[in-house]
Amino acid sequence: MLEKFKNHIIQNLPFLTESKLLLAVSGGIDSMVLLHLCKASNFDIAVAHCNFQLRGEESNEDEEFVTTQCKELNVPLFLTHFDTETYAKEQKQSIQVVARSLRYDFFHSILINNDYDYILTAHHLNDSLETFLINFTRGTGLEGLTGIPQQNDKIVRTLLPFSKMDIEEYAIKNGITWREDSSNQTEKYQRNKYRHSVVPILQEQNINLLQSFQNTLEYLKQAQSMVEDASQLVYDKVVSEEDTIKISLTKLLSFPNYKAYLHHWLAAFGFTAWDDIYNLVNAQSGKQVLSENYILLKDRSYLILFPKQNEDQSVHYLIKKDQKEVKFPLKLSLCNTDDISNAEPTAIFVDEEKVTFPLVIRKWKEGDVIFPLGMKGSKKLSKYFKDEKYSLFDKANTWLLCSNNQIVWIIGKRQDERFKVTNETTQILKINYTN
Incomplete structure (x- = not known):
């Protein structure tokens, strides 16, 4: 696996070899294998560990374990503690959502304050399959069916080509120790339900499920690339960019699949009320649809997109x-x-x-x-x-x-x-x- 990992980095993520990398390490098998692979590849690395204080003494033992491993491997370590349950109640959000927000805020603060270039997480092929199934069940477009992206800005997922079995075999073969998170066994969380109940049934139907899924991902990504190309060609014909983004409805409506183009262009601006946006095309002038930070306005034969005015009108x-x-x-x-x-x-x-x-x-x-x-x-x-x-x-x-x-x-x-x-x-x- 180490050679495959190195080749994967060279072929697909060569910029990592000359970068300062921050590894998100929980102490579980996935992140511990990532740590050892990066260390064996002579990358410039440090570790970040979050103690969310959700599992009592078990959380503290995870912290002690990661601290010991980093000392033995001579890898710098950044630690933090969160009162996650209290914060979740204050924010009136789920613990999972809050924990994710706290975790990545911590990671990005380390990048900014310590001149690290990228955050590496240990997401793998099985995680991508679970994400695909979750998105498919909820209902999604093509983008939601392409699994977990390999890179989101400063976050890079270097283990996506590898399965859980690959990781387990590498850990056992190389004597890597890890901590088991008891919460991974409960079906309280949606992802665990797919992991323990749905994926095994699919694997019974197709013993090569992960390989088939990986092939499907490649086809979907190629299809998405074609969509991007077509979308850009239509965008250049329909949209003008000066002080604002103006979408010509006369030109847009010449395309029978105009709704797909609107979705593709506007999703990046935080819009989610798609029926309202599609209805805006035929609405009277002055009607508008809002996202958190943007306004989409119907103005005669145009849709005009512009940022919300944060300025107090009384200023x-x-x-x-x-x-x-x-x-x-x-x-x-x-x-x-x-x-x-x-x-x-x-x-x-x-x-x-x-x-x-x-x-x-x-x-x-x-x-x-x-x-x-x-x-x-x-x-x-x-x-x-x-x-x-x-x-x-x-x-x-x-x-x-x-x-x-x-x-x-x-x-x-x-x-x-x-x-x-x-x-x-x-x-x-x-x-x-x-x-």
């Missing part, structure tokens, strides 16, 4: 008298001038005596009114936005320049009539906006 920024420059939240320059002949779309000229300092930069709010330059009378800003066909994104990203809560300028768009320069103006203030 405002002051411009003091004689201030010549603003750098945040956008760039403005202010200066006195006598020449208004060179009018620019990104600049306005105002009668300085008509404004009151400090001027205020803020977002719009309900009830705002503007007297558009060149027009008679006032208009609600909401009506102005509608007439100008502003999308929700456009409105959310519009800044106003105000004097005594009166709009002087929809910055970069429209000046207010009340502050314009006239023949009676003695002090002209030029305000320029830079994108």
Whole structure:
């Protein structure tokens, strides 16, 4: 197995040979074999062990065992303890979910603070089969049927080509000791039910189940690669990327399988309400679907994707008298001038005596009114936005320049009539906006 392991690294994960590696070691047979394989391969390694304090003295004995093994192998060790049950109650989440979160937060903190490059876990072929079955039972797309990925950013799973039997045979042959986790025997957890009850039945039907599964994984990954290629070709035809991601519905709906493309593109942004997204295609303008961090907006013949605005709408920024420059939240320059002949779309000229300092930069709010330059009378800003066909994104990203809560300028768009320069103006203030 050692030679196969080395060849696997050279062929598929060669970057690991020159990297600093952090091994997640519980003390069980899988992680102990991973530790010994990496040590025998002369990798630059350290070990991270979490004591979740879920199995009383057994958890403490696991910690002592890993500590002793690392001393004998002369491998650096990072230890931590978690009051997992208490934390799970506070977060109102399952112990498994909380333990996973705590574990990987700990691992990533070690990477950041100690300059390690990758985290290695001991997931193997049997784990991948169990994941496949769990996802299949829940219902999933092609991606959920390709097992456990070999690499997720900084997390690398180097034992995926090897079965549990391979690992057990290597451990016994090389005299590797390990700790048995009693929780692995209970069917309290879903994964254990598949491991102890479902997989053995499948193996009765096919003695070469794992080899057949490995072949199937390869076929599925090839199919997924073709899907990626097709998806990118359609994306290039349908989607434009400037300040936002805009999906042309006219172009998208020319493809009969458009729902599959939407799912493929939007899943990465945390969307899960797929029926709502598919319905959005034929919804009226202004309808939207939310993920945790993004908004998908129907705007006439487009779907527009943009991040949620985290900024408090009540936040405002002051411009003091004689201030010549603003750098945040956008760039403005202010200066006195006598020449208004060179009018620019990104600049306005105002009668300085008509404004009151400090001027205020803020977002719009309900009830705002503007007297558009060149027009008679006032208009609600909401009506102005509608007439100008502003999308929700456009409105959310519009800044106003105000004097005594009166709009002087929809910055970069429209000046207010009340502050314009006239023949009676003695002090002209030029305000320029830079994108």
